[in-house]
Amino acid sequence: MRNPLSKKIVDIQPSGIRKFFDVANEMKDAISLGVGEPDFDTPWRIRDEGIFSLEKGRTFYTSNAGLKELRKEICRYLERKIGVSYDPMKETLVTVGGSEAIDVGLRCMLDPGDEVLIPQPSYVSYLPCTVMADGVPVVVPLQYENDFKLTVEDLEKYTTPKTKILIMPFPNNPTGSIMTKEDLEPVAKFVKEHDLYVMSDEIYSELTYQTKHVSIASLPGMRERTLVINGFSKGFAMTGWRLGYCCGPAAIIEQMTKLHQFAIMCAPTTSQYAAVEGLKNCEDEVEEMRQSYNQRRRFLMHEFKRMGLECFEPFGAFYVFPSIKEFKMSSEEFATRLLQEEKVAVVPGTAFGECGEGFLRISYAYSLEDLKEALGRVERFINRLRENDGR
Amino acid sequence: MSENKEALRIEILKYLEKHSRVNLGELAALMGAEETEVANEMAEMEKEKIICGYHTLIDWDKTGVEMVTALIEVRVTPQRDRGFDRIAERIYNYPEVYAVYLISGSYDLLVTLEGKSLKEVSRFVSEKLSPIEGVLNTATHFILKKYKDHGTIMIPRKESERMLVTP
Numbered sequence: 001m002r003n004p005l006s007k008k009i010v011d012i013q014p015s016g017i018r019k020f021f022d023v024a025n026e027m028k029d030a031i032s033l034g035v036g037e038p039d040f041d042t043p044w045r046i047r048d049e050g051i052f053s054l055e056k057g058r059t060f061y062t063s064n065a066g067l068k069e070l071r072k073e074i075c076r077y078l079e080r081k082i083g084v085s086y087d088p089m090k091e092t093l094v095t096v097g098g099s100e101a102i103d104v105g106l107r108c109m110l111d112p113g114d115e116v117l118i119p120q121p122s123y124v125s126y127l128p129c130t131v132m133a134d135g136v137p138v139v140v141p142l143q144y145e146n147d148f149k150l151t152v153e154d155l156e157k158y159t160t161p162k163t164k165i166l167i168m169p170f171p172n173n174p175t176g177s178i179m180t181k182e183d184l185e186p187v188a189k190f191v192k193e194h195d196l197y198v199m200s201d202e203i204y205s206e207l208t209y210q211t212k213h214v215s216i217a218s219l220p221g222m223r224e225r226t227l228v229i230n231g232f233s234k235g236f237a238m239t240g241w242r243l244g245y246c247c248g249p250a251a252i253i254e255q256m257t258k259l260h261q262f263a264i265m266c267a268p269t270t271s272q273y274a275a276v277e278g279l280k281n282c283e284d285e286v287e288e289m290r291q292s293y294n295q296r297r298r299f300l301m302h303e304f305k306r307m308g309l310e311c312f313e314p315f316g317a318f319y320v321f322p323s324i325k326e327f328k329m330s331s332e333e334f335a336t337r338l339l340q341e342e343k344v345a346v347v348p349g350t351a352f353g354e355c356g357e358g359f360l361r362i363s364y365a366y367s368l369e370d371l372k373e374a375l376g377r378v379e380r381f382i383n384r385l386r387e388n389d390g391r
Numbered sequence: 392m393s394e395n396k397e398a399l400r401i402e403i404l405k406y407l408e409k410h411s412r413v414n415l416g417e418l419a420a421l422m423g424a425e426e427t428e429v430a431n432e433m434a435e436m437e438k439e440k441i442i443c444g445y446h447t448l449i450d451w452d453k454t455g456v457e458m459v460t461a462l463i464e465v466r467v468t469p470q471r472d473r474g475f476d477r478i479a480e481r482i483y484n485y486p487e488v489y490a491v492y493l494i495s496g497s498y499d500l501l502v503t504l505e506g507k508s509l510k511e512v513s514r515f516v517s518e519k520l521s522p523i524e525g526v527l528n529t530a531t532h533f534i535l536k537k538y539k540d541h542g543t544i545m546i547p548r549k550e551s552e553r554m555l556v557t558p
Contacts, residue, residue: 015558024556034556124558173558291402295421302420345555352558368421 012128017351020332024345031374032366034345036173038237038318039365040292043278043285046236050274058269064261065253066094066245067272073279074245078230081205082215084223086247093253093260094267098203098231098244100260103129105199105227105246106165108255110135114164119150120353121321122169123201138163141355144323147312148177152186159190165197168216171204174352174361175321176297176314181214188219198226203244204317206235206286209294211315217248224249232271234317235286236278241271293318296364296371303375307382318365321349325358327385335360341384342377399424400432404441407433409542411445448541458505460489460534461512463520465500466527475499478525487515498530509533 015021024034041047065071071088079085086092095101102125106116112134118126119140130137140158142148150168168187170179179187191198198216205213217226231244244267246256260266300320304311311322324334331348338344347363349356364371392400402422406413419426436442451458467478475493482502483491490503502520506512516531537545 021556025554027555030555032553032555035553036557037553039551039553291405294423295402295406298423299417299420302423347556347558 008131012131015124015351017332017348020335020339020348020351023336024339027339027343027345030339030343030345031370031377032345033362033364033371033374034347035363035365036319037239037365038234038289039367040237040289042236042238042241042274043282045281045285046238046274046278049277050241050270053270053273058273060269062094062266062269062272064266065092065257066267067269067276070094070272070276070279071245073276074247077279078228078247082202082213082228083218084215084228084247087250090250091253092247093245093257094272095231095244095246095260096264096267097233097242098201098229098246099125100264101227101229101231101244101246101256102126102199102201103132104256104259104263105229105252106130106133106135107259108252109133109165109197109199109227113162115160115162117155117158117163117166117196119154119167119169121148121172121174121349121356121359122167122352123173124352126167126169126201135165136162139353139355141353142175142177144312144359147314148172148175148321149179149183150187152190155187155190159194159196163194163196165199166191168198168200170200170202171208171213171316173204173317174319174347174349174356175359176317176319177312177321178208178211178314178316179214179216180211181219184214184216184219188216188222191216191225192221196225198222200226200228202228202230204234205230207290207293207318208316209290209297213316227252232275232278235289236275236282237289238271238275238278241268241274243267243271243275293364296366296368299368299371300362300364300375303379307375307379309382318363320362320364321359322362323359327382327389331357331360338378338381342381344374344377344381346378396432399428400436400441403429403432404436407442407445411447448543450537450545452537457507459507459509459512460537461504461506462532462534463502463504463516464494464498464530464532465502465520466498466529467500468525468527469499470525478523481523482520485515485519 071092074092075086075088106129110133115136115138116130117140118137119142127137138158140154200216202215215228217223217228227246227248229246232238301313304322309322311320314320331350335346335348347361349359415426415430419429422429469475470477479491479500482488487504487506488502489505492501494501504512516529521529
């Protein structure tokens, strides 16, 4: 019998820490700081709108690109938030989460051999999606010394004549790092000079602290070479609704809509109706969640400082990324032992790229009570490690 | 007041309103401020009566204590020069009165009353409240079940169904 599988797909490496994830998810009595989704329920007015749409019998497909009303609200929202205006009819596509937009976007923009710059540590799907689109992933390791921001020096090292796309994963999962306008300006200049396109994954854009999120698309000359990807999962606490969107040049969106039509048909109708309410009326709820995350973020930074755990202060998403290099073991070993000995689940930095070695991703999408309990156990664990080290 | 100080005050108040038992060190860490600064702001706000107390939300239904709560609508004739204030004062000084609000709409004062029994509450209405000069009439509503009080839903929350670890 012939091998039923595609070599291209089989060759894609499963996440190296799949095993760790499986063990952790089986440990029901563990306390977790390992989740990449909000702890808040979706705001009630959004859920209510979803329920109402079902009661009304709105259970049919929407147009491929998404409900017109939702696309209009998305464009109004982006205009308000990042100061870039898009045409809801030609430059906007509603997708099944930001994840679909990453996948479809790369498929639509890459020819075989085109290189994609992927700053890491970053979310796990950019690399495999590039491979599936026949592109060549080129990892750009971000530096702790730069607070894991992307610099032109980083880019210079990895850009070749074949480079076509730069992924911009900010605010960043797992580091919590953000890029301010000043940080983005030299990157934008570099992108224009080298005639690159940018896929800007801004799924955490609602969750920045101290400074407002700035999209690279809002910088001069960048709108026409940037695909902005965003969604409802993080800021609106709607992970399970599977709803995202992307906005960008009409030529790209047109091809993406075609692919989306063949692969997906349309994003879930109930989620689309609910999301309209989110964009129109949930500013207060989103702000309240942001404030709560911010308090927990400050609390964690305060506690790390007290414990003497090295960590740069992150200003985005809901993660902190402390260094565990002092303990002289790999991130996975640290995370595995912490799970076994103290029943606390955190994610090894290496889940997000090799350059995450020596770091842990700790999520603060948890109640303060959970955070306190978990931190107490982490402290006990590292004190034990330090004692055994003869210090 | 500087914008930062104002923002800190509001953040402290919002947090305390839900978590009045938080200790000072933790509150300061959450606010990203120094302990002394937070302590000073709290002391000032107590003095200014912005912070009026630190209360506890109790679901008395879960205890053996007999208690009924009533909402009483009161229509009154406002007094020359004093408006509704004088009548409100005569009502709110009774210790069993839990809250008194001046209300827009078809009646004037809303009085919340806590008593041991329906009988005790109705006796208060007929013997104390109704006879007050200027009170035209009252309508008493007894609370049968509290679903949500002070912004808190009284039924226990479901367990989280999130996975333990996700990228």
